[in-house]
Amino acid sequence: MSSLRPLLAFSFLLILYTDIVAAASSSSSKFRSGSATVHNPKLPPPSLSSSKRFEGSSNLVNLRYHMGPVLSSSPINIYLIWYGKWALPEQNLIKDFLLSFSVAAAAPSPSVAEWWRTVTLYNDQTGANVSRSIIIAGEYSDLRYSLGTQLTRLSIQQVIASAVRSAPLPVDHRNGIYLILTSGDVIVQDFCRAVCGFHYFTFPSMVGYTLPYAWVGNSGQQCPEVCAYPFAIPGYMGGGGPAALSPPNGDIGVDGMISVIGHELAELSSNPLVNAWYAGEDPTAPTEIGDLCEGLYGSGGGGGYIGAVMKDGEGRSFNLNGGNGRRFLVQWLWSPVLKACTGPNALD
Numbered sequence: 001m002s003s004l005r006p007l008l009a010f011s012f013l014l015i016l017y018t019d020i021v022a023a024a025s026s027s028s029s030k031f032r033s034g035s036a037t038v039h040n041p042k043l044p045p046p047s048l049s050s051s052k053r054f055e056g057s058s059n060l061v062n063l064r065y066h067m068g069p070v071l072s073s074s075p076i077n078i079y080l081i082w083y084g085k086w087a088l089p090e091q092n093l094i095k096d097f098l099l100s101f102s103v104a105a106a107a108p109s110p111s112v113a114e115w116w117r118t119v120t121l122y123n124d125q126t127g128a129n130v131s132r133s134i135i136i137a138g139e140y141s142d143l144r145y146s147l148g149t150q151l152t153r154l155s156i157q158q159v160i161a162s163a164v165r166s167a168p169l170p171v172d173h174r175n176g177i178y179l180i181l182t183s184g185d186v187i188v189q190d191f192c193r194a195v196c197g198f199h200y201f202t203f204p205s206m207v208g209y210t211l212p213y214a215w216v217g218n219s220g221q222q223c224p225e226v227c228a229y230p231f232a233i234p235g236y237m238g239g240g241g242p243a244a245l246s247p248p249n250g251d252i253g254v255d256g257m258i259s260v261i262g263h264e265l266a267e268l269s270s271n272p273l274v275n276a277w278y279a280g281e282d283p284t285a286p287t288e289i290g291d292l293c294e295g296l297y298g299s300g301g302g303g304g305y306i307g308a309v310m311k312d313g314e315g316r317s318f319n320l321n322g323g324n325g326r327r328f329l330v331q332w333l334w335s336p337v338l339k340a341c342t343g344p345n346a347l348d
């Protein structure tokens with residue numbers, strides 16, 4: 001479900017998307033510098049996260065399959081909707097992340113593509129696994145805030161409706177997912193209080209079709225300590241407490257969005273219609289494969305530790321390598337094979 005689920009009572013799920021056009025192929029490792037060291041920062045747990053009880057492995061987790069489809073068509077086509085004002089470097093950072101999912105985007109281990117492999121272990125009753133390949137199939141910029149600077153869960157569906165109606169984006173029933181990203185000045189229902197993003201599907205009455213989608217907001221101005229944790233930590237924990245980590249790409253809000261986008265895409269792919277993979281008995285508030293591992297980024301995490309992650313020569317924290325020489329800090333996911341949270345930077 002949503003990536004900050006603390007208070008979340010009824011929820012939709014989160015996800016995210018992108019498209020890229022010119023993306024990333026600037027030459028190589030311009031962002032990579034020097035060797036990386038491992039560190040194991042102790043940080044206070046995010047105040048709104050209630051998923052910590054599942055951290056690490058647990059026999060209490062009863063993740064079950066509910067007979068619905070997963071996103072098995074290949075490639076998964078992401079249609080990105082940029083709502084509000086986005087700067088090019090912000091868009092490029094998010095696109096570089098999305099372009100790193102597919103195996104073709106070769107990056108050194110531990111990589112984003114290796115991280116996605118955990119999601120491809122989920123399959124449906126036909127035996128079809130989640131696709132290994134994800135592309136940015138289209139992009140649309142809603143620069144004029146067509147539905148205003150305050151959005152509700154339902155008006156987000158209207159943003160998708162206008163994007164497919166005015167036809168900058170196709171209605172892609174087979175492979176499509178729609179990812180709406182709101183700029184830092186856009187207020188979204190429950191944003192910062194209960195959610196940092198969510199995923200769900202559109203309703204025929206709103207959009208004309210049932211299409212899986214996700215929303216993620218840039219929290220940099222509104223609540224970085226909630227949604228861009230651990231790059232910002234709550235003020236009441238400051239003074240003598242552990243310091244926030246330095247974001248891998250120098251942008252607290254957008255680097256924070258990256259992990260939320262990863263969370264939502266993993267859940268959207270394994271539970272697109274909210275009838276496939278989730279734990280708990282309540283389908284209106286499912287606990288999904290990202291929820292189970294929120295706040296965990298490396299080995300030894302839990303109890304206030306995010307786990308062992310890497311630090312580059314400039315002190316910036318990351319746990320995954322991506323295409324275009326990028327580095328990212330992305331939360332771990334629940335593995336149906338290991339029955340535990342895992343990621344490619346695991347030390348054991």
Ligand SMILES: *[C@@H]1O[C@H](CO)[C@@H](O)[C@H](O)[C@H]1NC(C)=O
Binds near residue numbers: 129337
């Ligand atoms: C598909 O999922 C099953 C069940 O988790 C797994 O055993 C298998 O390795 C997966 N196939 C691929 C190609 O990843």
